[in-house]
Amino acid sequence: MTVANAERQVARQPRGDATRQSILEAAERVFADLGYAAARLEDVAQAVGIRRPSIVYYFPGKQQLYDQVEADIFASMHDFVLKRVEDASDPMARLLALLDAWLDFLVERPAAARIIQRLIADSAPRGDNPVRFSETALRDIEAVITMGVEVGAFRPVSAMHILNGVAGGALFYVCNGGQLGEERSYDPANPVELSAFRALLHKLAEAAVLHPGEKG
Template sequence: MADANRQVTRQPRGDATRQSILEAAEKVFADLGYAAARLEDVAQVVGIRRPSIVYYFPGKQQLYDQVDADIFASMHEFVLKRVEGVDDPMARLLALLDAWLDFLVGRPTAARIIQRLIADPAPRGDNPVRFSESALHDIEAVIAMGVSAGTFRPVSAMHILNGVAAGALFYVCNAGQLGDARAYDPANPAELERFRALVHKLAEAAVIS
């Protein structure tokens, strides 16, 4: 009974440590990229030793995979809440784009990691959509809905992804990369709403005949 009680009390601490490792790893991978990041860097951010990370994640690839999995799973869950009950194709598309934008603004490390994944697919090996499949399915589904209903012209979901939705990544990641005179705060409400309005206009122009 005493051993069982000790196990119960240890579990929340273990879960908290694992979560702290994931959060630190997301920041380290976002800042340094997969190749340059080390488990020691993550351990330093958390305030633990490297062997403690290996207890939860056997190596850097497994930790990176879990960070990616968490980002896309969290983004998919965020989207589902935003589009729930939205049946009109255009309203659903805009709700999806808004969800992606708001998710990335609120979690800029995720935006930087996704941008790094696009630029360097090597860490994903032979399955580049292993974790991003849910995001691709989300936009394919809403475009297919609109085309089927006759609301959208026949258009490639990947064109909408690349030509409209991807702007959210640049909006978040580029804020401090354009020189002091052009710097902006992506989370500033006025700035964010101006960009959101532009995304809406681009989306409407892209799918309406």
């Protein structure tokens, strides 16, 4: 490769990275709105303002694009959690920090919340390994609950019960804002709404894991 070609390659790289990121962001919205089965690469291309072959340059097909979208969602959520819980050594504080992290992540990224909700209802896109990318989220909550139980701060409780009975509420809170009829609609990102729901989430978590008679 000549020096001139190398310089052109370096110049193209940031532009290529930006295009790839734009494709991923548009694909997240399209998959959230249409679901995996109905979404087409053409839909994503139109959302980005490029042609379908430009997507195939980065992602060979719809499955590969979807895989990368899902991988990015859960990797980003895991990183978000790690930053929130790093200073919380007490099990209860760590659990609340994790729940807050999930809630805030989903509020900031509602398309990701809708994709996760679709995954719960339809595992077809994941085939034989439904937790291929969500394993990190499951391990995050399992680690917190296991630590709390082992040190006696929490009563013996299933991490998956906490996931379904408490943490799952954040997903419904974000996804249901416009799905309950005009009279019940709300903005999940509204500070007043968000603060009230966060307080409820904390109370539910404390009631679910603390020993009878204890208060958080």
